[in-house]
Amino acid sequence: MGSVVESREWYLASYSPEGVPNSDNLKLRSLSLSLDSHSIPEGHVSLEIVLISVDPYLRTRLTGTLDGLYIAQYEVNEVITAFAVGKVIGSRESKYSEGDVVLVPSAPLAEYCIIPSSTIARKIHAATGISLPHYLSALGVPGFAAWVGIVVLGDPKPGSNVFISAASGAVGTIAGQLAKIRGCRVIGSTGSDQKVKLIKEEFGYDDGFNYNKESDFDAALSKYFPDGIDVYLDNVGGKMLESVLNHVNKHARISLCGMISQYNKVWTEREGVRNLLNMVGKEVRMEGFMLESYWHRFGDFAKEMEGYIKEGKVTSKNKINVGIESFLDSLASLFSSSNIGKVVVQVNEA
CATH class of the missing domain: 3.90.180.10 (Medium-chain alcohol dehydrogenases, catalytic domain)
Incomplete structure (x- = not known):
């Protein structure tokens, strides 16, 4: 050259x-x-x-x-x-x-x-x-976001019920695998039946649903989480976040990774969340995060994730x-x- x-x-x-x-x-x-x-x-x-x-x-x-x-x-x-x-x-x-x-x-x-x-x-x-x-x-922005949202902020225990929206996306696919490594029951929402099949067969999700076929998110979450939600990684915001707040367990943790359903709208056109009061009685912790605030943990993340990739636990x-x-x-x-x-x-x- x-x-x-x-x-x-x-x-x-x-x-x-x-x-x-x-x-x-x-x-x-x-x-x-x-x-x-x-x-x-x-x-x-x-x-x-x-x-x-x-x-x-x-x-x-x-x-x-x-x-x-x-x-x-x-x-x-x-x-x-x-x-x-x-x-x-x-x-x-x-x-x-x-x-x-x-x-x-x-x-x-x-x-x-x-x-x-x-x-x-x-x-x-x-x-x-x-x-x-x-x-x-897995070792870049999506993997790091999944790791911060699930491991650092969500901190799920074995047997926890974990819900992940945009589950077939770059963050969601990694997040589901990290939750499974921790012994959780993991459900995801995606935009097609093909994607539901994908997250179950390739990424180890226990189950999932196509949000485009669900006219009532509350009913869907009641079906898939009869015992409530312990950890939610939110990638979409809007109506899904509002519905999740009707199904959280006491001391549930919600990590706000992104709200892709709202990015292309000015704020006055975005969907509001009307049931934040549920967070009070259930003592829910909901926390948004930016990766730059966790950059000091990138080395820890990379070491852990490299191990999972080499062991075949994360793809x-x-x-x-x-x-x-x-x-x-x-x-x-x-x-x-x-x-x-x-x-x-x-x-x-x-």
Whole structure:
């Protein structure tokens, strides 16, 4: 490879307060980069981006308003960033050498880039035998979110009744497996009969239901949780969260991971929860979380999750779309019923 390359990158052209972001909001542009070690600043590395993680939280940074999440917004004309796996091309940092494969929590959504070495989370060693997409799924944002929501905040005991919404998504598939490892009875809600079958057969769920076929969530939860809910990992919000509050046991724990059913609406159009009083009498703890607040636990998570993957206790399902140009459609797919598991964009070959 020559030292100068043309690299395409996605940037924010305009904010998208409602609906799914489109080609008016996100655009590709090209720039020339010199990647060899002599051309980059001290303490930096140049990377060839291999894989990019496509996660729902990216949507929340494109609205132009803090909108309840208080997560930093991208600036207009700013390059989008995401969890990524990259290969070192040039280095002016003794810890990294050409050919190293690394995990970067906030890499430019580009084909190539130059970043401070301090922004690299870790090297990825081929000797682990773990495939690269796992580092963006079970060992990436979805796995970490599932671990914080189930293990740290949910803290279920053996025999606990655990409910997980969006169970066939990237977070839900991992969360269900973590709850099963802890000896729980685990039920999930998904958007199709095919997905119900998937979470039971591939991810060990005890049972599940298709929320699109249930006209009464209260009746569905009564059926699947005759003894009530001890731990709920909420990925959707809205009517499902309200119904769960009618079925929680005393001292239940609810981890608010995300509310994907509400992301593409302005706050005045979102569905309210009318029965929060149930939390008082049942002494329920409901807690929202942002992963950056638990970043100091990432090492603990990675060590535990790597062990589960090697032991065959945790697996993930990845949808890999090829080419950086596929990012926009990949992002949109997260908000459609077609999505199953983790969406990854393969930018370059490993």
